[in-house]
Amino acid sequence: MAIRKYYYGDFGESATGSASQEEKQSKSHVSSIGHDWPLWEIFIRSKQGLDHKHVGSLHATDAQMAIENARDVYTRRQEGVSIWAVESKYIRASNPDEADSLYDPANDKAYRHPTFYKLPDDVNYM
Amino acid sequence: MNNQLVNYLLHLADNTLILAQRNSEWCGHGPVLEQDIAITNISLDLIGQSRNFYQYAAILIGNSATENSLAYLRTEREFKNLLLVEQPNGDWAATTLRQFFFSAYQYLLYQQLQKGNDAQIAAIAEKAFKEVTYHLRWSSEWIIRLGDGTEESKDRMLNAVDELWRFTGEIFQPAAYETEAAKNVCGADVSALQKDWLKKVQEIFEEATLSMPKENIYMQRGGKDGVHTEHLGYILAEMQYLQRVYPGNEW
Numbered sequence: 001m002a003i004r005k006y007y008y009g010d011f012g013e014s015a016t017g018s019a020s021q022e023e024k025q026s027k028s029h030v031s032s033i034g035h036d037w038p039l040w041e042i043f044i045r046s047k048q049g050l051d052h053k054h055v056g057s058l059h060a061t062d063a064q065m066a067i068e069n070a071r072d073v074y075t076r077r078q079e080g081v082s083i084w085a086v087e088s089k090y091i092r093a094s095n096p097d098e099a100d101s102l103y104d105p106a107n108d109k110a111y112r113h114p115t116f117y118k119l120p121d122d123v124n125y126m
Numbered sequence: 127m128n129n130q131l132v133n134y135l136l137h138l139a140d141n142t143l144i145l146a147q148r149n150s151e152w153c154g155h156g157p158v159l160e161q162d163i164a165i166t167n168i169s170l171d172l173i174g175q176s177r178n179f180y181q182y183a184a185i186l187i188g189n190s191a192t193e194n195s196l197a198y199l200r201t202e203r204e205f206k207n208l209l210l211v212e213q214p215n216g217d218w219a220a221t222t223l224r225q226f227f228f229s230a231y232q233y234l235l236y237q238q239l240q241k242g243n244d245a246q247i248a249a250i251a252e253k254a255f256k257e258v259t260y261h262l263r264w265s266s267e268w269i270i271r272l273g274d275g276t277e278e279s280k281d282r283m284l285n286a287v288d289e290l291w292r293f294t295g296e297i298f299q300p301a302a303y304e305t306e307a308a309k310n311v312c313g314a315d316v317s318a319l320q321k322d323w324l325k326k327v328q329e330i331f332e333e334a335t336l337s338m339p340k341e342n343i344y345m346q347r348g349g350k351d352g353v354h355t356e357h358l359g360y361i362l363a364e365m366q367y368l369q370r371v372y373p374g375n376e377w
Contacts, residue, residue, distance in 0.1 A: 037158065058160050061271075068264060069160035072167050 039088040040066040042073075044080035050125065052084045060085075132186050133206065133303035134313055135247075136196065137350060139179035140207035143197060144358070145228060146172035147365050148215060157218055164264060168225065171257040178250040198369035202352070202359050206301070209349040210293040212358045219282035222268035223290055229262040230326045231297050231319065238314030247312055266330045273334025280335075287339060295345025298323070304350070 037059040043052035055074050060066035066085035075083070094102060106112070149169040156162025180193035187196075211228060215221045236258055239251035272279040298320040300308070307313025331338055348354065368375060 059158055060160065068267065069164065072164040073160055076167065
């Protein structure tokens with residue numbers, strides 16, 4: 001039987017996030033783990049700032065494991081104080097082919113930038 | 127020099143170092159990248175704890191002893207770690223169960239050490255307690271996932287329990303230096319921890335749909351006094367190789 005090596009990121013691109021039938025049938029212990037673990041997108045909030053920023057993705061069987069894996073993979077160097085995990089299949093992305101029609105029309109509309117106003121001192125986080 | 131206190135510190139240090147060495151064998155071989163990182167993170171936490179205990183022991187020993195000489199230049203019979211931590215990794219079930227048994231014990235032990243009257247030990251325990259809390263949570267999760275998982279994962283967890291349970295009794299049978307440390311209120315009375323430890327194991331086993339092992343199983347012992355299973359020699363051979371072959375070599 002041919003041996004296939006698996007690398008991080010090999011799975012999760014297809015709709016089901018799982019390996020092919022043929023691969024599923026190979027029961028060899030080590031290589032069969034992780035086949036059908038869904039992919040998760042991880043967002044971390046740093047000590048400075050209120051927003052969660054996308055930091056990368058990882059594999060996990062469920063949300064609980066996704067949080068724990070994110071803690072181990074993405075917060076090892078004190079990067080954050082809060083973690084969000086979203087299963088990748090629920091992320092809807094805009095189509096790069098439509099970039100012209102989606103974004104270019106905003107190019108020449110400087111009046112949409114609120115740079116002509118004075119902000120009161122009491123307004124935070126702007 | 128307080129000989130029993132040194133022995134006690136070496137026992138605490140050896141436990142964490144040998145388990146760290148075992149866990150680090152997974153580095154690059156973890157079942158998935160995320161867990162590969164998780165288990166090596168735990169290794170690094172444990173190495174950090176062992177360094178703190180070795181450094182303190184080295185000060186008490188004097189005579190140019192260092193954390194390195196204590197880790198790399200002692201022989202098998204001088205190591206005082208529990209038999210549990212030197213057992214082979216086996217599969218993921220055995221590795222996580224070994225971690226769970228040990229972390230559940232450390233979780234109780236470090237709470238006691240924080241209350242002790244040796245400021246240095248208390249400070250190390252306080253810092254390490256947060257790490258151990260996570261190790262316990264992480265390993266508990268795996269016991270539950272595998273125990274209450276598929277037929278195969280349950281079989282593997284049951285095999286791991288069969289294999290490792292016999293090494294858990296030793297944890298709670300105090301060696302002379304532990305009794306002495308408990309008497310001087312700088313260490314913990316380990317026999318008093320057993321009840322809470324069993325309670326924690328039972329709680330997690332129940333959630334994992336695993337039955338507790340029978341009570342009359344014969345318990346192995348000896349590690350605390352330097353009488354080890356065959357595995358420790360191989361661990362030391364690999365871990366100490368560089369310092370034995372190139373004495374004093376540094377990065």
